[in-house]
Amino acid sequence: MAPVHEFRAAGVPVGLGCDGSASTDSASLWMEARTALLLGRMRRGPQSMGARDALEIATRGSAGCLGREGELGVLAPGAAGDLVCWPLAGFAFAGALSDPVEAWLRCGPVAARHTVVHGRVLVEDGALTVGGVDDMLARHRTISARIQSA
Numbered sequence: 270m271a272p273v274h275e276f277r278a279a280g281v282p283v284g285l286g287c288d289g290s291a292s293t294d295s296a297s298l299w300m301e302a303r304t305a306l307l308l309g310r311m312r313r314g315p316q317s318m319g320a321r322d323a324l325e326i327a328t329r330g331s332a333g334c335l336g337r338e339g340e341l342g343v344l345a346p347g348a349a350g351d352l353v354c355w356p357l358a359g360f361a362f363a364g365a366l367s368d369p370v371e372a373w374l375r376c377g378p379v380a381a382r383h384t385v386v387h388g389r390v391l392v393e394d395g396a397l398t399v400g401g402v403d404d405m406l407a408r409h410r411t412i413s414a415r416i417q418s419a
Contacts, residue, residue, distance in 0.1 A: 270308050270311070271283075273309055274309065283330045284326060284327070284334035285298060285301045285302060285326055285327045285330070286301070299374075299378045305327070306318055306320060306323040306374055306375075319371070320368070324370060324374070328342035328343065330342070350385075352384070354381065354382045355378075355381055356382045357373065381395070
């Protein structure tokens with residue numbers, strides 16, 4: 270387990286990323302952030318890593334690792350501001366809503382309610398707004414089958 274707490278205390282940039290099945294089966298930055306949270310707590314105790322720490326590592330920390338502070342990982346004028354909104358409703362979130370960041374990281378994942386990438390709405394009220402998804406999934410299945418049979 271990486272000494273994340275010590276790295277951050279020493280000013281070492283710490284970030285998270287996922288680039289698909291080459292590095293993670295889920296291709297989910299949410300899962301990577303949750304794993305960082307749990308591993309940090311396992312390594313140094315439950316108070317050593319909070320959900321906001323994991324969120325900061327996944328956003329600002331990742332931007333810092335890439336040398337792109339202020340451009341990525343923040344919602345600010347001039348930044349590349351992608352945004353995802355998740356619903357925090359239902360039994361999965363019962364008792365966790367006193368802190369929505371903790372609830373999001375510890376209780377999810379759930380399907381996005383809204384997703385905006387580079388100013389373009391891709392998911393609105395839980396539904397994709399882009400076309401061609403069926404064709405893209407068919408191509409993906411073909412390529413995946415070819416790779417997996419190799």
